Amino acid sequence: MEGSWRRAAYQRLDQLTKPQGSLGRLEDLAAEICEIQETLQPALDPACLLLFAADHGLANDGVSAYPRAVTAQMVLNFLRGGAAANVLSAQTGCSLRIIDVGVDADFDAHPQLMQAKVARGTASILRADAMSTEQLQRALTAGREASQQALDAGCRVVLFGEMGIGNTAISSLLMSEVTGLPLAACVGPGTGLDPAGVSRKLAMLERVRERHTDAMRHGDEPTHTLTLMQRYGGFEIAALASAISTVAASKAVALIDGFAVTVAALLAERLYPGTLDRCIVSHCSAEPAHRLLLDHLRIEPLLSLGLRLGEGSGALLALPLLRSSVALFQGMATFSNAGVSTASQSHSE
Numbered sequence: 551m552e553g554s555w556r557r558a559a560y561q562r563l564d565q566l567t568k569p570q571g572s573l574g575r576l577e578d579l580a581a582e583i584c585e586i587q588e589t590l591q592p593a594l595d596p597a598c599l600l601l602f603a604a605d606h607g608l609a610n611d612g613v614s615a616y617p618r619a620v621t622a623q624m625v626l627n628f629l630r631g632g633a634a635a636n637v638l639s640a641q642t643g644c645s646l647r648i649i650d651v652g653v654d655a656d657f658d659a660h661p662q663l664m665q666a667k668v669a670r671g672t673a674s675i676l677r678a679d680a681m682s683t684e685q686l687q688r689a690l691t692a693g694r695e696a697s698q699q700a701l702d703a704g705c706r707v708v709l710f711g712e713m714g715i716g717n718t719a720i721s722s723l724l725m726s727e728v729t730g731l732p733l734a735a736c737v738g739p740g741t742g743l744d745p746a747g748v749s750r751k752l753a754m755l756e757r758v759r760e761r762h763t764d765a766m767r768h769g770d771e772p773t774h775t776l777t778l779m780q781r782y783g784g785f786e787i788a789a790l791a792s793a794i795s796t797v798a799a800s801k802a803v804a805l806i807d808g809f810a811v812t813v814a815a816l817l818a819e820r821l822y823p824g825t826l827d828r829c830i831v832s833h834c835s836a837e838p839a840h841r842l843l844l845d846h847l848r849i850e851p852l853l854s855l856g857l858r859l860g861e862g863s864g865a866l867l868a869l870p871l872l873r874s875s876v877a878l879f880q881g882m883a884t885f886s887n888a889g890v891s892t893a894s895q896s897h898s899e
Contacts, residue, residue, distance in 0.1 A: 559584035565884040573878060575852070576871070579830070580879040583872065586828050587706070587801045592876045594803065597644040597869060598700045599709040599862045600793060601628065601635060602693070604652030604785035605671030607680070608758075609716030613751045615742040618671070621715045622655035624861075628713075629660045634859055635711060638866035644709065649696045651689055652714075652785030664699075666692035672783040675758050680720075680783030686776065689785045693792030701796070707803040707872065709832075710794060711862020712810045714786050715741070721813040722839060723755055723782050728775070728816055729846050733759065736839045741858070758782075775820040790814035795821060798828040805872070807865040808835040808857065812843055830872070833857060833864035 559581035564570050571577060583592045603625050609618040627633045628648050639646040648663050654670040657663060668688045672680035681689070700708050718740035726733040737752045762781050779788045790811060795818040797804040806815050806829050818825040826847065833853035834841050844851060852868045885892050 553585050555588050555590070556581045556585040558590060559879070562590060562884075563879065565886070566878075566882040567885055567888050567890050568882070573875075576875040576878060579852070579872060580875040582830065583803060583876060584879075586803050586830075589801075592706075592879070594707045594869075594873050594876055595643070596703065596705050597642070597707045597709065598703070598705045599635065599639055599644050599646045599711055599866065600649060600696050600700060601646065601711040601713060601862055602649045602651055602696075602786035602789045602793070603713040604650075604668075604717075604789075605654040606714060606716035606720060606784050607672050607674035608676065608719060608754075608783075609671075611674060611676060611754060613719040613754060614715050614740055615747065616715050618654065618715050621713060622653050624713050625650065625653055625655070625657065625663075628861075629657070629663060633861060634863050635861040635866065638863060642866055642869050644866060644869060647696065647700070648713075649692060649786075649789065651692050651789045664692075664696055666695070666789075668692070668785050672785060675720075675782055676754070676761070679781045681780055681785065681788075683780060685785070686780045686788055689788040690792040693789030693794075694796045696789070697793040697796035701800050701802060705802060707805055707869070708793075708797045709805045709807070709862050709865040709869065710790055710811045710814070711807045711860060711865060712786050712790060712814075713861055714784055714810075717784055717787065717810045718837060719751055719755060720783050720787060721810045723758065724778055724787070724813050724817065725839060725843055726759075727778050727782075728820065729843070731842065731846065735842060738838045740837065771820045775817050779817065786810075787814050787817070791817040791821065794818045794829065795825050798822070798825040803872070804829040805865045805868065806831045807862045808833065808860055809837040809840040809843070810860065811862075811865075812840060816843070816847070830868075832868035835864065 722736040836858040
């Protein structure tokens with residue numbers, strides 16, 4: 551995306567008291583934020599992390615190193631303040647909201663919890679579609695409403711995370727179907743499977759795809775995308791796609807986390823073209839398919855730290871970089887204001 555706001559931002563960056571381009575990626579980042587927010591006075595506060603949680607029927611069939619019950623246990627951990635997302639949210643001053651769109655458990659009311667449960671997990675896609683058309687629409691609505699509430703609260707950057715045992719398996723299926731890349735290249739260890747576990751996971755997903763060979767490519771891109779989400783899931787991935795597109799359609803920054811969230815952003819792009827141009831990808835995770843997907847999309851993430859946690863952790867770690875880029879853009883003096891000679895005006899050897 552090369553628009554007028556980005557060009558104007560680069561013009562200002564070239565006037566700041568530094569050699570042109572010497573702040574590297576931070577300059578590109580500041581210009582990108584200006585373009586997304588359509589201003590030369592960008593702002594990144596308040597910030598909010600929306601963390602979508604749901605269970606997957608396929609998790610009962612052994613696609614993860616962890617049992618399905620961990621999804622609910624981790625949601626309780628978020629609500630009690632004990633997860634990495636809580637620590638990093640507090641450190642960065644980013645509010646945290648958990649959206650239950652399909653966890654196989656019931657939770658008491660909590661100020662950080664949005665209760666939007668569609669069902670207690672999707673169906674096992676070895677035997678049925680993940681969800682009905684009506685359930686898909688409810689998941690999409692939950693995502694849209696969660697983002698709209700953050701925007702209505704004045705958030706200028708919205709971070710996106712997920713929690714759902716089995717969702718890397720679902721993300722692998724979706725990635726392969728959308729990009730045309732081989733399924734074997736899209737399947738990885740997820741939460742920590744050993745090579746034998748990855749092989750079992752791949753074999754299971756190949757069985758799933760064989761079940762869905764009928765007319766998967768019929769219809770235009772949005773129709774095909776909705777069909778994929780309905781057949782494979784999950785509730786949190788569908789909600790994320792809707793939530794990301796809602797933020798991208800505003801003048802707020804959508805900050806994307808890891809593999810599953812990037813797949814959701816890809817789905818959002820197919821539903822609403824131009825969405826990815828208004829997103830910033832925070833990091834490349836340790837899931838091998840994430841690098842493959844980012845390369846396919848020609849996106850260079852901000853960080854590469856070997857993370858494979860999810861829950862918005864990479865987005866939270868990248869948030870200070872966004873803030874630093876904006877602070878430099880707005881706070882540094884220009885050559886003319888500071889009385890500093892430019893390179894062309896310098897008489898030094």
